[in-house]
Amino acid sequence: MLEAQGITVSFGKTTVLRDVSLRVRPGELVALCGPNGAGKSTLLAAMAGDFQPERGQVFIEGAIITGLPPAELARRRAVLEQSPSLSAGFSVGELLALSIPRDVPPEQADALIARKLHSVGLADRIGDNCQILSGGQRHRAHLARVLVQLAASDTPDTGYLMLDEPTSSLDIAHQITTMRIARRAAREGAGVLVVLHDLNLAAAFADRVALMHDGRMVADGPGAKIFTADRLSAIYETEIAVEREDGQAPRILPVYGPDAHAGPEL
Amino acid sequence: MAVTTTLPRRVAGVFGRRPLFGALGALVVLVAFAEVALGPVRLGPVDLFSVLIGNGEPGPTAILLQIRLPRMVLGLAVGMGLALSGCALQGVLRNPLADPGLIGVTAGAAVGAVTVIVLGNFFIGELPAFVRPYALPLGAFVGSILVTGFVFTFASRSGGTNVAMLILAGVAVNAIAGALIGAMVYISDDQQLRDLTFWSMGSIASGNWMSVAVTSVVAVASGLFLLRMGRTLDLFQLGERAAFHAGVDIERQKRRIALLTALSVGAVTAAAGPIGFIGLVAPHMARLIVGPAHRHVLPAAALIGGALILGADLGVRLAVPPSEPPIGLATSMIGGPFFLWLLMRRMNRGGGNA
Numbered sequence: 001m002l003e004a005q006g007i008t009v010s011f012g013k014t015t016v017l018r019d020v021s022l023r024v025r026p027g028e029l030v031a032l033c034g035p036n037g038a039g040k041s042t043l044l045a046a047m048a049g050d051f052q053p054e055r056g057q058v059f060i061e062g063a064i065i066t067g068l069p070p071a072e073l074a075r076r077r078a079v080l081e082q083s084p085s086l087s088a089g090f091s092v093g094e095l096l097a098l099s100i101p102r103d104v105p106p107e108q109a110d111a112l113i114a115r116k117l118h119s120v121g122l123a124d125r126i127g128d129n130c131q132i133l134s135g136g137q138r139h140r141a142h143l144a145r146v147l148v149q150l151a152a153s154d155t156p157d158t159g160y161l162m163l164d165e166p167t168s169s170l171d172i173a174h175q176i177t178t179m180r181i182a183r184r185a186a187r188e189g190a191g192v193l194v195v196l197h198d199l200n201l202a203a204a205f206a207d208r209v210a211l212m213h214d215g216r217m218v219a220d221g222p223g224a225k226i227f228t229a230d231r232l233s234a235i236y237e238t239e240i241a242v243e244r245e246d247g248q249a250p251r252i253l254p255v256y257g258p259d260a261h262a263g264p265e266l
Numbered sequence: 267m268a269v270t271t272t273l274p275r276r277v278a279g280v281f282g283r284r285p286l287f288g289a290l291g292a293l294v295v296l297v298a299f300a301e302v303a304l305g306p307v308r309l310g311p312v313d314l315f316s317v318l319i320g321n322g323e324p325g326p327t328a329i330l331l332q333i334r335l336p337r338m339v340l341g342l343a344v345g346m347g348l349a350l351s352g353c354a355l356q357g358v359l360r361n362p363l364a365d366p367g368l369i370g371v372t373a374g375a376a377v378g379a380v381t382v383i384v385l386g387n388f389f390i391g392e393l394p395a396f397v398r399p400y401a402l403p404l405g406a407f408v409g410s411i412l413v414t415g416f417v418f419t420f421a422s423r424s425g426g427t428n429v430a431m432l433i434l435a436g437v438a439v440n441a442i443a444g445a446l447i448g449a450m451v452y453i454s455d456d457q458q459l460r461d462l463t464f465w466s467m468g469s470i471a472s473g474n475w476m477s478v479a480v481t482s483v484v485a486v487a488s489g490l491f492l493l494r495m496g497r498t499l500d501l502f503q504l505g506e507r508a509a510f511h512a513g514v515d516i517e518r519q520k521r522r523i524a525l526l527t528a529l530s531v532g533a534v535t536a537a538a539g540p541i542g543f544i545g546l547v548a549p550h551m552a553r554l555i556v557g558p559a560h561r562h563v564l565p566a567a568a569l570i571g572g573a574l575i576l577g578a579d580l581g582v583r584l585a586v587p588p589s590e591p592p593i594g595l596a597t598s599m600i601g602g603p604f605f606l607w608l609l610m611r612r613m614n615r616g617g618g619n620a
Contacts, residue, residue, distance in 0.1 A: 048511060050507065050510070069515065070510055070513050070514060070515045070516075071513040071514075071515070073513070074511065074512055074513030075513070077511075078511065079508075079511040081505075081507060081508055081511075084504070084505075084508060085504065085505050085508075086503055086504060087360040087503045087505075088500070088503040088558040089553075089557075089558045090500075090503070090558055090559070094557075094558070094559060098500055098501055098504065098512065099512060102497065149512060
């Protein structure tokens with residue numbers, strides 16, 4: 001289990017996280033939602049072991065996460081940053097190969113790379129320079145790199161996959177593909193934590209949604225239960241409607257108000 | 267690990283890498299041979315061979331063992347040390363213009379070395395006896411590690427990949443170093459002044475096995491460590507945070523690279539003076555030939571660096587015999603325009619960080 005226990009984090013005088021707790025169990029997909037500045041990315045970073053919280057502690061399989069050496073940590077969790085970058089002119093295949101540990105035989109490595117590239121829909125781009133890919137394609141290539149890291153560790157079943165807004169630069173179809181990939185990783189045994197702005201994706205794909213506001217955890221449970229019009233409208237400070245149909249994920253709809261228009265004006 | 271089938275169009279994609287490294291190795295051997303054979307007195311293969319088996323005539327023996335061989339060894343060590351340092355700095359700072367000369371590391375080493383040359387009389391007597399012969403490289407190392415430490419701190423504050431800030435910081439460091447060296451020149455006596463002037467133009471003609479040995483051992487030792495850091499440097503290309511997520515102990519690896527490059531540049535500068543642009547040119551040529559992966563770029567850059575230094579030395583020696591203009595003039599004359607071309611290419615692309 002990956003667990004944040006009552007962590008508090010400040011940058012300078014600003015307190016970004018106040019006494020926040022969150023658990024991610026193996027085989028579970030948890031979506032982390034909330035308005036801009038709620039502290040989602042900071043919580044994800046703390047749970048990735050990027051820094052020691054001021055108060056509280058993050059545990060991975062019972063061990064204090066900041067106490068583990070980086071190489072050991074990399075075998076237990078893989079992280080996709082919000083804006084992944086690459087300064088060298090690597091090809092897509094070379095980018096993914098960065099995640100392959102030294103001791104993996106080349107044929108096995110090539111097969112793994114091909115498989116993960118296929119899963120993000122970039123199988124035919126393996127030889128292309130990353131710099132000629134579009135923004136969304138590049139993001140998916142980095143997703144594949146992170147998936148390779150998770151799969152190449154010697155204990156793939158107990159790994160954790162942490163994705164910070166993986167869908168923000170993707171078209172609708174690829175948003176769904178990406179969430180399916182996250183789902184599949186969970187089904188195969190990984191604990192998956194995904195920061196999402198799209199509440200509908202969260203409601204549709206996550207086992208649990210953790211809702212943050214102003215550095216605090218305000219709700220944690222199945223999307224169908226915690227997404228209520230009142231709660232969302234209060235947190236986001238804009239009117240939000242929630243439609244429910246039996247047997248389906250709730251649909252979250254913003255109410256645009258008088259300034260929006262349905263047809264041509266002017 | 268190797269995904270050889272997936273390379274984009276580069277020289278390596280057309281020919282494969284093994285023949286390329288073979289060609290680079292052959293080039294180095296060829297230039298090294300020319301370096302010992304050519305000069306005011308031409309030595310043929312027969313002369314060289316008989317000297318090497320201890321059977322040569324006194325003239326060629328003296329020329330080879332006292333002048334050309336130390337020069338060749340030092341040239342290879344200097345080229346390799348500067349190229350690997352440049353390569354490692356460019357990799358860890360994610361900045362293709364990070365050359366030890368441009369960002370001030372060489373100037374820091376120069377200040378340390380000049381201080382030892384000019385003020386050495388006052389404090390060398392205080393040093394333990396076994397340290398005294400190494401005072402010059404030690405001084406250079408202290409200077410280079412100070413600047414490297416500053417550059418790393420500075421680069422991590424300004425976000426690492428900011429090309430302009432790093433080069434501007436280098437301008438400032440070089441200006442400060444220039445002033446300090448100027449002050450040393452001002453207080454030096456005539457003999458020191460002459461030493462300093464020639465030293466500061468850069469030359470591998472020391473002809474002194476002692477300094478050649480110290481520099482070569484240090485440069486080769488730190489070079490061997492740097493050569494093993496290919497994977498780490500590759501991961502640094504993802505940015506420091508992502509490199510950490512992928513398992514790199516960022517602070518430790520940065521300290522290691524800072525120490526190794528400072529050692530290399532310090533040793534090289536102490537023996538050969540400040541030689542610019544090799545750390546910039548060699549890695550770029552290497553990337554064009556073998557692609558961006560550091561486990562290939564590092565060895566290729568080391569070979570190219572050695573060949574460039576010896577080639578430049580041959581060039582200046584054969585241009586106006588029997589006088590021997592300092593090699594630093596030649597590397598700057600080639601490297602300066604190359605640097606400008608790089609700058610203009612980046613401006614045309616419209617990006618600061620591509």
